[in-house]
Amino acid sequence: MRRLVGYAAIAGVALQFSSPARGEQVTSKIFMGTVGKQPVVLELKRRSDSDKVEGRYFYKKYRFDLPLSGTVQSDGHISLQEGESSFGDPQAGMELRPRSDGSLYGSWTGKNGNVIPVMLKPVSGLPTIDPPDSYLLQLKEKDAFEFVRLADLKLQRGKRERFMGYALQWMVELGSKIAIPLIEDGYSDPQREKINRLLRARLWEEVSNYYECVGSGNLRSGGNYDQTVTPRLINGRVVSFSIFTEYYCGGAHPDSGHSPITLDARTGKELTLEDVVSVGKGKPVHYEAAERRVGGRDFDALATYRTRYLAPWLVRQVLAVDKTAFGEHECHLEDSQYWQFPGWYLTRKGIGVTPSVPHVMAACTNSWVIPYAVLRSHPGVIQGIPSP
Numbered sequence: 001m002r003r004l005v006g007y008a009a010i011a012g013v014a015l016q017f018s019s020p021a022r023g024e025q026v027t028s029k030i031f032m033g034t035v036g037k038q039p040v041v042l043e044l045k046r047r048s049d050s051d052k053v054e055g056r057y058f059y060k061k062y063r064f065d066l067p068l069s070g071t072v073q074s075d076g077h078i079s080l081q082e083g084e085s086s087f088g089d090p091q092a093g094m095e096l097r098p099r100s101d102g103s104l105y106g107s108w109t110g111k112n113g114n115v116i117p118v119m120l121k122p123v124s125g126l127p128t129i130d131p132p133d134s135y136l137l138q139l140k141e142k143d144a145f146e147f148v149r150l151a152d153l154k155l156q157r158g159k160r161e162r163f164m165g166y167a168l169q170w171m172v173e174l175g176s177k178i179a180i181p182l183i184e185d186g187y188s189d190p191q192r193e194k195i196n197r198l199l200r201a202r203l204w205e206e207v208s209n210y211y212e213c214v215g216s217g218n219l220r221s222g223g224n225y226d227q228t229v230t231p232r233l234i235n236g237r238v239v240s241f242s243i244f245t246e247y248y249c250g251g252a253h254p255d256s257g258h259s260p261i262t263l264d265a266r267t268g269k270e271l272t273l274e275d276v277v278s279v280g281k282g283k284p285v286h287y288e289a290a291e292r293r294v295g296g297r298d299f300d301a302l303a304t305y306r307t308r309y310l311a312p313w314l315v316r317q318v319l320a321v322d323k324t325a326f327g328e329h330e331c332h333l334e335d336s337q338y339w340q341f342p343g344w345y346l347t348r349k350g351i352g353v354t355p356s357v358p359h360v361m362a363a364c365t366n367s368w369v370i371p372y373a374v375l376r377s378h379p380g381v382i383q384g385i386p387s388p
Helices: 007-011 134-142 144-150 189-218 287-291 297-321 359-364
Strands: 026-035 038-047 052-059 066-072 078-082 093-098 104-109 115-122 155-163 166-173 178-183 224-234 238-248 255-258 261-264 343-346 350-354 368-371
Touching: 026 104, 026 144, 038 066, 038 144, 052 078, 066 093, 066 189, 093 115, 134 144, 134 189, 144 189, 166 189, 178 189, 178 224, 178 238, 189 224, 189 238, 189 261, 224 343, 238 343, 255 359, 261 343, 297 368
Parallel strands: none
Antiparallel strands: 026 038, 026 115, 038 052, 052 066, 066 078, 078 093, 093 104, 104 115, 155 166, 166 178, 224 238, 238 255, 238 261, 343 350, 350 368
């Protein structure tokens, strides 16, 4: 998924294609066509010097991801298995052969042996978006497969409410029921457009997550992606929502996690934890800079800072506001490893923090609020934040 939630994100468990080794080239092709009479979109990725191929496809009627894996023979014949191996049970799959024009033809065979013809053509042009949406236009350039999935979906108006004096208009994608509010007043038009652009982008990200996740999980015992968005703080300085998701995308167990969003209301940019609070010595390590160089020295500096300084500090602050926080169970939440990449959001009273824990500890976790009075002694990269 595009923005992983929960302990899986910290452990580095990716739900998309596995990463290639350094120096390997990966070719990606997208096809549109039919399985039987049903329109589908299919993506195939192949690594250089390998006969292995990975991919996914979705029926346009449902949009749910169905993972594929298999091999390519020297004559271009592709054999694909749908989903994960299920202990010897029959698997659905495809047998595809290339044509000189780049198209693929062949058959899909179901678990029950039912055979259906498949016809696929390379995608040569992508649909236009009306009205234009900045996130979808960027997606069109970066991820054509995902763009095609989302291109003809529409966001609908849901409930309207006021929160801390601001009018919120909830927008919902009806198929997934994913919803996030946009802000209708209280800021200048340019400010509000910057804020809402990021909120719409986050909404589309979560819609993508829903269709990627639920399809994979349905190949097992039924996927799900249930999300709760709660406005926490809106004022002239920040916009902060908590976002909690319970999901099952296949594998041994379902999971859950927090992935809140906090924006600088003046610039419309998403804030990182280091923007808000910094502990330890020296110049604060900025997470955004680290993201640009994952695996490089910047990320190493971030990991060292959070392990050595931030996580132990958060444990101490949680105990300061709740002496019983870690004493009512045997989950050992006082272990700083669970606080290196916490979920966080801003509230009227302070910063809400939630540890990132594996599924087996989900029942133990909670959220605690560290008061602003504490945070003001540890300012982050951006001055003036936090702001009650």
